[in-house]
Amino acid sequence: MKVHGHPMSTCTRKVLTTLAEKGREAQFVLVDLSKGQQKSPEYVAKHPFGVIPYLEDDGFSMYESRAIIRYLDAKLPGPKLTPSDAPSFGRMEQWMSIEQSYFTSSAMAIVMELMFKAMRGGGAPDMDKVNKGRDGSARALDVADRALMSQAYLAGDTFSLADICWMPYLQYLSATPHGTLITERPHVKSWWQRISTRPSWKKVNG
Ligand SMILES: N[C@@H](CCC(=O)N[C@@H](CS)C(=O)NCC(=O)O)C(=O)O
Numbered sequence: 197m198k199v200h201g202h203p204m205s206t207c208t209r210k211v212l213t214t215l216a217e218k219g220r221e222a223q224f225v226l227v228d229l230s231k232g233q234q235k236s237p238e239y240v241a242k243h244p245f246g247v248i249p250y251l252e253d254d255g256f257s258m259y260e261s262r263a264i265i266r267y268l269d270a271k272l273p274g275p276k277l278t279p280s281d282a283p284s285f286g287r288m289e290q291w292m293s294i295e296q297s298y299f300t301s302s303a304m305a306i307v308m309e310l311m312f313k314a315m316r317g318g319g320a321p322d323m324d325k326v327n328k329g330r331d332g333s334a335r336a337l338d339v340a341d342r343a344l345m346s347q348a349y350l351a352g353d354t355f356s357l358a359d360i361c362w363m364p365y366l367q368y369l370s371a372t373p374h375g376t377l378i379t380e381r382p383h384v385k386s387w388w389q390r391i392s393t394r395p396s397w398k399k400v401n402g
Pocket residue numbers: 205206207208229234246247248249259260261262
């Protein structure tokens with residue numbers, strides 16, 4: 197099995213965390229984003245949208261991080277990261293959709309402006325984007341905080357793919373001054389402490 201990606205990429209990290217949870221190693225093929233390798237004709241022949249990650253597994257290949265982690269959980273032995281009862285399964289899917297639809301673009305707007313722009317020498321942050329990102333993140337985290345008041349994980353009592361999907365974005369957000377969006381919400385805060393201390397996340401984030 198080969199994962200084509202970059203260790204700092206949020207989407208690659210979802211795949212690596214899922215593999216670590218399943219106790220599986222894959223060969224890592226670095227796609228150097230700083231050199232634009234994801235746009236090379238050879239790479240685009242594998243991933244027509246020219247982004248990472250991309251998975252190869254014994255003659256089968258696919259892309260899209262959330263689809264890849266569902267595939268890995270269905271295929272690999274090890275702890276199940278998808279609940280088997282229908283309500284918890286529905287909740288898992290709901291929280292994966294909330295992450296993708298409402299949380300990630302807002303959280304990453306903050307991260308882009310306050311972290312990546314400075315790292316790339318891209319000038320002063322656009323505070324309008326930061327403030328909009330803050331509002332969107334706060335709204336999604338308020339909803340998560342209410343849900344996590346009565347359950348340990350997003351899908352219910354057990355850790356699932358939904359938690360994995362939120363982790364890379366929470367990690368970057370926590371490294372900005374707006375990490376308080378996490379720590380000022382008590383149930384989100386304790387959930388984040390619970391999931392970010394898992395060995396799988398420590399391995400991927402380290
Ligand atoms: N929906 C895609 C998004 C992939 C994506 O945007 N990957 C980023 C890294 S996390 C990337 O390749 N960025 C480089 C680029 O846009 O050229 C997925 O979940 O796999």
